[in-house]
Amino acid sequence: MFDYLIVGAGFAGSVLAERLASQQNKKVLIVDTRNHIGGNAYDHYNEDGILVHKYGPHIFHTNSRDVFEYLSLFTEWRRYEHRVLASVDGQLVPIPINLDTINKLYGLNLTAFEVEEFLASLAEPKDYIRTSEDVVVSKVGRELYEKFFRNYTRKQWGIDPSELDKSVTARVPTRTNRDDRYFTDTYQAMPLHGYTRMFDQMLTHPNINIMLNTDYREIQNIIPYKEMIYTGPVDGFFDYCYGKLPYRSLEFKHETLNEDVHQPQAVINYPNEHLYTRVTEFKYLTGQEHSKTSIVYEYPQAEGDPYYPVPRPENAELYKQYKALADAEPGVHFVGRLATYKYYNMDQVVAQALALYAQLADRPTWHPREDLPAKQPVTPISNGSNGSNGSNGSNGSNGNRSFTAASSNGSGRSATPVAAGKAEQNGKSH
Numbered sequence: 490m491f492d493y494l495i496v497g498a499g500f501a502g503s504v505l506a507e508r509l510a511s512q513q514n515k516k517v518l519i520v521d522t523r524n525h526i527g528g529n530a531y532d533h534y535n536e537d538g539i540l541v542h543k544y545g546p547h548i549f550h551t552n553s554r555d556v557f558e559y560l561s562l563f564t565e566w567r568r569y570e571h572r573v574l575a576s577v578d579g580q581l582v583p584i585p586i587n588l589d590t591i592n593k594l595y596g597l598n599l600t601a602f603e604v605e606e607f608l609a610s611l612a613e614p615k616d617y618i619r620t621s622e623d624v625v626v627s628k629v630g631r632e633l634y635e636k637f638f639r640n641y642t643r644k645q646w647g648i649d650p651s652e653l654d655k656s657v658t659a660r661v662p663t664r665t666n667r668d669d670r671y672f673t674d675t676y677q678a679m680p681l682h683g684y685t686r687m688f689d690q691m692l693t694h695p696n697i698n699i700m701l702n703t704d705y706r707e708i709q710n711i712i713p714y715k716e717m718i719y720t721g722p723v724d725g726f727f728d729y730c731y732g733k734l735p736y737r738s739l740e741f742k743h744e745t746l747n748e749d750v751h752q753p754q755a756v757i758n759y760p761n762e763h764l765y766t767r768v769t770e771f772k773y774l775t776g777q778e779h780s781k782t783s784i785v786y787e788y789p790q791a792e793g794d795p796y797y798p799v800p801r802p803e804n805a806e807l808y809k810q811y812k813a814l815a816d817a818e819p820g821v822h823f824v825g826r827l828a829t830y831k832y833y834n835m836d837q838v839v840a841q842a843l844a845l846y847a848q849l850a851d852r853p854t855w856h857p858r859e860d861l862p863a864k865q866p867v868t869p870i871s872n873g874s875n876g877s878n879g880s881n882g883s884n885g886s887n888g889n890r891s892f893t894a895a896s897s898n899g900s901g902r903s904a905t906p907v908a909a910g911k912a913e914q915n916g917k918s919h
């Protein structure tokens with residue numbers, strides 16, 4: 490008899506499996522319909538030996554020290570700060586919009602102070618912000634909205650931003666300085682050997698059994714268990730009794746090119762041209778050295794795997810009905826992005842899973858694993874350090890610390906410290 494049947498081996502399911510097995514000595518069976526662990530964060534070496542993310546680029550960033558330290562039990566990290574360029578008016582310019590974006594686009598030479606005035610002169614303030622269009626136009630005006638946001642959003646969502654809830658672009662980060670990082674979270678890093686290796690480490694425990702290529706429905710009446718943790722689609726759990734919750738999907742077109750470097754930045758957004766929204770070159774993310782390079786195009790579409798819940802009021806209402814059923818379902822815990830019909834970043838899902846674990850285990854927080862070798866000495870270093878050894882005595886108590894990762898792993902890549910940025914929750918989706 491298993492204590493828990495866990496449906497889904499993504500972040501939500503894997504964190505709970507790991508915690509319950511290692512801390513509570515629970516016997517866990519984790520099942521996934523896919524032929525791999527890791528959920529959407531799954532990465533693998535393709536036939537040319539290049540590490541790629543099967544379901545589109547996954548960049549780890551968080552402001553949560555707890556989440557970062559928890560994941561550090563299972564991986565070393567490589568420093569990585571994400572940067573994106575947008576192809577606009579025949580030029581590649583930084584996005585989020587910053588001082589350089591404006592100067593390049595308009596052939597100007599404004600200072601930070603002047604660009605603030607410039608943006609303010611473009612903005613069209615609105616009394617009431619209802620839609621995504623309102624959010625952007627009120628902040629940067631119609632011209633920049635048309636150049637950067639309107640068509641990108643239309644492609645991404647299949648709906649004009651004027652019909653999309655304001656929550657989709659709740660905040661349009663514009664910077665009057667030259668900071669061209671996509672995220673400003675305190676912790677920004679990529680698992681040194683990739684996500685799948687990290688999941689492997691989490692799920693390697695004698696109390697954890699994994700069944701891949703398996704829908705939980707195939708085994709739920711055959712294999713006995715006490716409670717279920719469900720991370721699949723909530724509407725599917727209830728046989729779509731109120732109808733399907735709408736999702737936006739993506740088709741990923743992977744390519745490997747016979748060149749060392751393909752594009753000048755990890756991601757290029759294409760707001761206005763092409764059917765795809767963006768192109769990612771993986772070597773920027775992974776730091777891998779290889780004579781070839783692999784890229785992925787993302788084509789938004791209505792049908793396919795469920796990726797982005799469509800944030801419209803009627804869908805929120807529909808989800809409420811499913812949530813009422815979920816809340817009343819005995820012995821089943823719904824957690825993760827599909828089970829709660831909400832777009833979450835990876836760190837948010839980890840935090841959600843750790844919170845559920847604390848509830849199940851009646852323990853206030855997560856506890857480190859004593860059985861694991863300290864593969865990742867998490868040592869505070871000061872901001873701006875060159876990260877040589879992180880032994881500068883900073884106590885890291887300001888919540889803005891950065892961490893050294895363990896040293897080289899024999900793969901030829903070495904771990905470097907994670908840069909500290911201004912702690913800021915930007916809630917951006919990917």
Ligand SMILES: Cc1cc2nc3c(=O)[nH]c(=O)nc-3n(C[C@H](O)[C@H](O)[C@H](O)COP(=O)(O)OP(=O)(O)OC[C@H]3O[C@@H](n4cnc5c(N)ncnc54)[C@H](O)[C@@H]3O)c2cc1C
Nearest residue numbers: 497499500501522528529545548705721825826834835919
């Ligand atoms: C294109 C894209 C890019 C993203 N990029 C980023 C990023 O850069 N940074 C970031 O922080 N976040 C990113 N995210 C979000 C990230 O993917 C999620 O936060 C994370 O994967 C959620 O984990 P999860 O466990 O909730 O869901 P999932 O990873 O989806 O795991 C759920 C698992 O349940 C399985 N399952 C479903 N139904 C069943 C069933 N009936 N039986 C058995 N198994 C089942 C599924 O196969 C799946 O493997 C991105 C998401 C997308 C779509």
